[in-house]
Amino acid sequence: MDFSTLGDRVTNARLFRGSEAKPFLAPRGVFVAKNKLFVSDTGQNRVFIWNKIPTSEFQEPDVVLGQLEVADSGRNSGGDVTANTLQYPSGIWSDGEQLIVADAWNHRVLIWHTLPTSNGQPADVVLGQPHFRTNLPNVKGIGNDPTSQTLNWPYGLFSDGQSLWVADTGNRRILFYKTIPKENYTPADEVIGKPAFTTRDYNNDDPIWPYSIKLNSKGQMAVADTQFYRVLIWNSKEDALSKPADIIIGQDNFDACGQNQFRLAPEANTLNWTYDACFYKDGILINDTGNSRILYFDTIPEENNAFAKAVIGRENFTTSSEFKGNMHGTQSAIYWPFSITTEGNTLFMADTGNHRLVICDLKGEI
Numbered sequence: 001m002d003f004s005t006l007g008d009r010v011t012n013a014r015l016f017r018g019s020e021a022k023p024f025l026a027p028r029g030v031f032v033a034k035n036k037l038f039v040s041d042t043g044q045n046r047v048f049i050w051n052k053i054p055t056s057e058f059q060e061p062d063v064v065l066g067q068l069e070v071a072d073s074g075r076n077s078g079g080d081v082t083a084n085t086l087q088y089p090s091g092i093w094s095d096g097e098q099l100i101v102a103d104a105w106n107h108r109v110l111i112w113h114t115l116p117t118s119n120g121q122p123a124d125v126v127l128g129q130p131h132f133r134t135n136l137p138n139v140k141g142i143g144n145d146p147t148s149q150t151l152n153w154p155y156g157l158f159s160d161g162q163s164l165w166v167a168d169t170g171n172r173r174i175l176f177y178k179t180i181p182k183e184n185y186t187p188a189d190e191v192i193g194k195p196a197f198t199t200r201d202y203n204n205d206d207p208i209w210p211y212s213i214k215l216n217s218k219g220q221m222a223v224a225d226t227q228f229y230r231v232l233i234w235n236s237k238e239d240a241l242s243k244p245a246d247i248i249i250g251q252d253n254f255d256a257c258g259q260n261q262f263r264l265a266p267e268a269n270t271l272n273w274t275y276d277a278c279f280y281k282d283g284i285l286i287n288d289t290g291n292s293r294i295l296y297f298d299t300i301p302e303e304n305n306a307f308a309k310a311v312i313g314r315e316n317f318t319t320s321s322e323f324k325g326n327m328h329g330t331q332s333a334i335y336w337p338f339s340i341t342t343e344g345n346t347l348f349m350a351d352t353g354n355h356r357l358v359i360c361d362l363k364g365e366i
Contacts, residue, residue, distance in 0.1 A: 034096030
């Protein structure tokens with residue numbers, strides 16, 4: 001990789017590709033807690049745990065979930081769905097002591113109440129399904145209405161260590177659990193983006209295709225609303241239960257839904273297939289996936305359609321995913337990153353299109 005393509009806002013950049021025996025394939029989830037690294041190796045239906053942040057380009061994981069061996073990669077381990085298997089895992093969260101994974105194509109969320117220590121360790125709790133051996137959308141299959149207990153393509157999730165938010169993407173809503181569930185098929189306590197749990201229709205001021213959820217220590221909530229090319233921000237997580245978002249990043253109003261606002265090239269205030277966001281210090285990092293870049297806002301915007309202060313991953317705000325530098329391949333720069341997270345001043349990017357992580361330090365003044 002040509003690390004200069006990341007720009008002058010970062011330093012000490014390096015690559016991490018996972019297991020040398022069988023490297024990442026389209027990883028869509030990355031999270032760090034207590035110096036432990038968690039990666040959803042989505043294309044190979046597995047989740048990796050490293051008990052210490054790796055320092056080399058390749059390092060074998062301490063634990064692999066969804067498979068019994070690092071060499072394995074089949075959907076549901078090549079068999080039926082169980083408490084041990086995964087199919088297209090995406091969003092991931094941990095506090096270093098427990099682990100929660102959005103098992104997207106099994107239409108469920110898996111919870112380990114203690115951090116797994118062995119390969120293929122079964123989950124303790126399943127949400128979205130009545131038990132571990134079913135995996136239809138909304139339990140009864142496509143076309144059936146959702147309920148407070150069902151899920152359909154849950155791609156993202158987040159916890160503050162006490163409560164749990166799940167991006168129930170296919171049902172175009174977010175489910176809220178006041179406490180992290182201890183029992184299978186626990187019903188959600190509240191729904192964000194719908195007037196009732198069984199509602200399927202949506203308005204433009206609802207989350208249309210919520211892919212990820214993040215909260216900061218102030219209680220602000222950010223939702224990457226992919227299909228409308230925007231990030232929704234509530235200044236209070238409690239407000240999300242009863243009102244539309246306070247701020248829109250990427251669009252001017254709730255009805256606007258243009259890819260890069262229908263412009264020929266991206267700009268400092270436009271987005272394209274936005275799959276994640278991450279609060280950082282007093283501001284926020286936006287994972288502008290379709291433009292293969294990360295936008296940085298040094299404060300949380302107070303008005304819609306705000307302009308980013310800095311860009312990471314492209315030489316300027318008007319350079320898109322497809323530029324002369326990747327004419328003969330995408331390896332020289334980040335390409336379609338799906339997930340970002342920070343630990344201190346270190347930024348971890350799931351560089352999904354290049355089947356790797358990019359790890360770098362954010363400079364003191366971005």
